[in-house]
Amino acid sequence: MPHDVEFESLVERFYAPLYQFAFSLTRVEADACDLTQQTFTIWAKKGHQLRDASKVKTWLFTTLHREFLDSRRRQTRFPHFELDAAEAELPVVSPAAVSGLDIAQVLNTLASVDEVFQAPVALFYLQDCSYNEIAEILGVPLGTVKSRLARGIGQLQRLLARDIAANQRRSNL
C-alpha cells in the first residue's frame, strides 16, 4: 500500500541520522533506539497533519528532541541566550589529538557541556541540518542557535583540550 511504502522509505531515509542524534544526546544504545522508534510511532499517528512535505526532516528531529526532553522530565529551568560574541580566546585542539579520541570519549565530553548547548552542538557535527533547520528543530531563533553553537563548541573544545592534556600527563607517567 502507498502509505506503507511511504512509511518504509521515510524510515529508510531518516532512521540513521535520527539514531545518531538520539545517541549523541543519550549515549545509551537502548535509549537511542527507543527515542528513534518513538519518533516514527508519533509520525505514524500524527505525520498526516504536516502539510509541508519539505518539513518532514525538521518535524522528525523536533519530535525526537521533544521526546528526549520529556523523557528527562527536566524540572530545572534553562536560561535563554541571545546572540553575542563568543569568548575570543579558544584553545585550538590539535587534529592529531582529537583523532586519538573515540566517539564515546567525545560524547562523554559533550555530556559535560552545558545542557542547553548539547543538542545544537550534536546537530552541528552530524551535519544533516542547516542552521535554519537547527533553529526550527530546537524552536529558537537563528541568532540564538548561532550563540548556543559558538558557546557550545567553545566549551567542548576547552573540555577536550583538558581531557587530551590529562591523557598525555597520564601516558607520560
Add this chain to the structure above:
Amino acid sequence: MTITEAKTVLMLYRPGMAEAEDPQMAEALALARKHPELAGWLEAHGTAQEVLAAKFKTIAPPPGLKEQIISEHEASRRAVAKRPALLVAAIAVLLLAGTTAILWMPWQARPPEKTLALYRNDMASIALRVYAMELMTNEPGPVHDYLTKSSAPDFTLSAPLQKAALAGCAVETWQGAKVSLVCFRTGKPLPPGAASDLWLFVVDRASLKDAPGTAAPEFAKINKLITATWTQGDKVYLLGVEGDEPDIKPYLD
C-alpha cells in the same frame, strides 16, 4: 571585521554547508585569505572540526533497528485492522449521532463569528492538537520580546502563573486577530509529543463581540480541557488545562 570577530564567525564554519554562503561568513573567509595568522588558525580549527564531525558520523544504528521500526508499525496496523466489527460499530454510532443532530437542529442563521464561545472552542482545539511552539524558553523576557516583535498581544501574568514553569510561546491567528499563546508545564508527566500542558491565550478585547465584562474568571469545560476566561484592561485572557475547576483554580488570582 576584526580578527577576533572573524574567528567567532569562522568557529561555526562547515565547508560545503549552505551557511558558507552567509555574507558574514563570506567576509570572514575573505579576511582569512588575506591574513596568514587567521588562515593558519582556520586551517587548524577546520581540520579538528572535520575530525570531530567524522567521529559523530561513526555512530551506527544497531543492526535490525530499521526492521524493528517497520515491523512494529506493521503490527500496530494489523492490530487496528483486526477490529472491523468495532470500527463498523463506531461508524454506525457516528452516523446515527450525526443524523440525529441534523434532524433536531432548528434551522437558524449562522452564529455570530466573533463570539466568546467560538473563540473558547477554537483555542481549546489549538491547545489539544499538536501545535508548533515557536519559541521554547523558560524565561518570560524573551517571550514578551518575541510577542512584541510578532505584533501579538502582550500579557500580564497572575501571581500563581508567574511561579509556573514557562515552556515557550507561539502566535496564532483567529478571525484575523493575532492571539498570543503562552505555554507552561504543570509538572505532571506530559503525553508523548507534547511540550506543555497549561496554556494561556491572550487576544485584544476588541476582537470579541461579547468579551467578559469583568476580571472574574468564567469557567467552561471544552472536551477534556477546563478553561477560565477573564478580561484585564484591553485584553481577554483564556487559560486552559486538562481537568476540572479545581485543577485550574491554583493558577488564578
